[in-house]
Amino acid sequence: MKVSAFAQVAYRKFADGFEKQNDSSVTTPWSLVDPTEVRAAYKDYLDGLMLAARSGFDGLVFTEHGQASYDMMANPSLVASALAYATESEGLNVAIYPAGRSLGKSREPLRVAEEYAMIDNICGGRLVAGFPVGLMYDASINNGVPPIEIRGRFDENLALVLKAWRENDAFMFNGKFSQFECVNIWPRPQQRPRPPVWLTGTGNPATMQVVFDQDFGFNYLSWFGTKITGPRIFGRFWEMAGKLGKPLNPHQLGILQVACVAATDAEAERKYKKHIEYLFNRGPGAIAGEKLAIPGGIGLQGLHALMRDPSDFGIAHELRSVSYAKLVDVGSVIVGSVATVTEQLTELAKTHRIGNLHLMMQFGSMPRELAMENISLFGKEVVPKLKNVWKDEPHHWWPERLGGRPRYSATQPAARAMGGA
């Protein structure tokens, strides 16, 4: 199993009760902010990821969110670029893994293709290229994309990015959302015909279908309680794999897991509880629900399913006030001693056939020292044990330079035709 460090750049100093007056994205008042703390947040975030790179983690994973106080990450390519150079300079063989640029949001798909290609050159072929469809508030409110167009734009943009990487010759592109007379990006990625590609989804079967059609990896990045949502989402994923006659290789599936470790279970709870509650209550939990589900963003079939059974979204509706105890209970966080977290993470991976764990160890209001302590202890005591899980399964969705065995058909199929969102 590949064990990566996952992080978001959160503003860490919102006052108690912030979430009762404010959302954590789109409308969050900048007047609440201490600029010194914003600067410190970026420094600690990058230091945390670099520490993970030096502590034996397999990859560094991060996300894109515009106008978000819980993840001040308007463009993850900037971070990827910094990490690519720093890790290359230090000879750290980790994956640079933006999870990544939202293609449902992007109005400049070739810019995305170029940036990723540059990063892959800077890090010498260690890029794992993540492409989420993107959150609706980000695509539609922040970037002006009609919700009903997000999916179609994602499909077209992805096809264009892959072609721009793959083709050696220049080509004309006459798409619905963008048109170009001559596409010939410099550079192409080091990894040919492309770096490993991962899509992020919340359980939409349409996204899973694309993953299997094009031999991508599938990331499930969720705060909603894996004990509730896991059996549904991962069950659906493997059921689809089975129906399509694909091998059930755990390395095709990745998840985000908030995880905290300390000397004992009691100490872990004492140290991390309030930072975990800050993360959920004042971070992603404080996104306005109506801005995550804007009409048009979910297709008609999905709407009918959702109206009858909203369980795919687990405890999403209560994150703004959810307690630490509940978060532990539903599996949104795994907290405890080395033995406890090792056992629970191993069980999680084995139960759902997960071959890529993205551990979020630095988050919420957590001060720098505690974050570094958490990352170090994980690297030293937990990660080596987790790496043994699924060690006999080949990893086809990881860079060759890092021991992956990517496989590509001679010609990649075009992205699926435009369909319902």
Next chain:
Amino acid sequence: MAGLVDTKERLVDVWGGRVKLRFQIVGTGAPLIYLHPAAGLHFDPFLATLAKRYTIVAPEVPGTSPGDGNAIHQVDDLWDLVLLYEEGIRKLGLNGTPILMGQSFGGMLAAELAAHFPAMFKKLVLFDPIGLRREGLPITNWMTTPPPALAALLFKDTSHPAAKAMFTPPADPEAAANGTAALVWALGCTGKFVWPIADKGLRKRLHRVTAPTLVIWGEDDALISSGYAKEFGNAIKGSRVEVIPNCGHIPQLEQGETALKLVNAFLGD
């Protein structure tokens, strides 16, 4: 479509056969084309009354017709939609030159049609149309308004029977689920042509409208400020503007009698 009245349905092949545009037709008399708001087509008491004097011809935005949700993916933008509506109306072969009326999203679409095809319509009636935007005149994005806040967005008096009727879900859970899914999808489909809620160039085009025009607005419209009534009035030469006091976004429902009187006086015989 929830119906107070029995309507006839006509499917018209448009857009090179890629879309079947559905019209609901009811009433007797001269043709009056009614363009529905963002939530889709619902025959209300106001339309039922008008149907006694006019033949109401009401097209549905592709995607909002039951059983044909994916039709929306055949229509890319507002220009497509305007052309597709013109084609549908033309192919219906209506007797005489129709009156064109629209509410909110439908008001914007009506204004676009009348601007693109000035000779096509006899008269134009706009109820609280969207389509213009300027600083200082607020618009609330209905697509990101939490459901509990929607009644107050649409009605000045949320205890009005029409508000109660609109926001009381069916008792049957299956019907409620279907209704909510259809409503959300309709908002998504119509939202394709207005998102983000902005001026898509209508201000530049309104000078092309030559049909006599009546603009009616609820003074207390919380969705789109009644200040836009004057904006439309100024942009459409010779138009008449009526702002109804104590009234929200849907004058035909919240102040139905007043709205009906104004419309009748404007349409004449």
